[in-house]
Amino acid sequence: MAEVKLEELPGVGPATAEKLRDAGYNDLMSIAVENPKTLADVADIGESTAVKIIAAAKQAADVGGFESGDSILERRKKLNRLTSCSKAFDELLGGGLETQSICEFFGEFGSGKTQMCFQLAVNATMPVSKGGLDGDVIVIDTENTFRPERIVQIAEALDLDPIETLQKIHVARAFNSSHQMLLVEKAQEIALKTPIKLMVVDSLTAHFRAEYVGRGTLAERQGLLNKHMHDLLRFADVNNAVIAVTNQVAAKPDAFFGDPTRPVGGHIVGHASTYRLYLRKSKGGKRIARLIDSPNLPEAEVVITVSEEGIRD
Ligand code: ADP
């Protein structure tokens, strides 16, 4: 699907292709799902041309096409596993975090969600033989908690060159929820040049939660979160990458849930996440990680530690 260039679509010359790219249409799918009027405006073309381009993009991107079971099996053969540096935690997930999936970490403030993201970011840069994904990493930081100093500590603990590791981690601060969603598109642009094997969104829900307050805004919030989750899942599929996101628990009862230990975003986030992990503090540097719901693994929990070196058993 990603093999077909925009210029190969009928009606798209170099000038139109450039306008489309400037407007953020970098792949066929983004064109395939656009409406003709918007595309016509963006690319300075007639609406009938836009209709033809969209139809061709739909065909090339195979939108709405069904996939046979054996081709899904073929795609799943490319799945890789990313280690967390905790053997117990990896086993909880059936051998590490799976590519082509979203892994959600939720828990209270200080439960270790961001530390886990730092560890995964370092690990993803390692060779596959060491449990890494041999790729670069995108971090979408919404709470300004990315600390390069922690990456250095965690990389040194694994005998990795800390500067080389930092060079492979691309960090963007998201200033609000729509900026956060836009950054996923930008990430796809970077991924065309550099293989991105992990995308971290820390925190997935904080901006949404702060911006959409009150009952009247819930439907809109959930709709946007739904789109965001699907954009992330698509990034995971297209790039054979892991997506790791963090989520808060609703400290005071959310309009959705009376239960104060439920993650924000409710079923929208829950259903799009392939793995959902609840982190909570225990004694010392210990944390308990509980696998809440997975399509093919039993609910269970393990103990991990957070130290200067990062995550360990
Ligand atoms: P959150 O779930 O809110 O993202 P964090 O992942 O930031 O929480 O976890 C913060 C905790 O991680 C601290 O309370 C501390 O226990 C631990 N931590 C952070 N940095 C270090 C470090 N350099 N050495 C040991 N533990 C650390």
Ligand code: MG
């Ligand atoms: Mg955090």
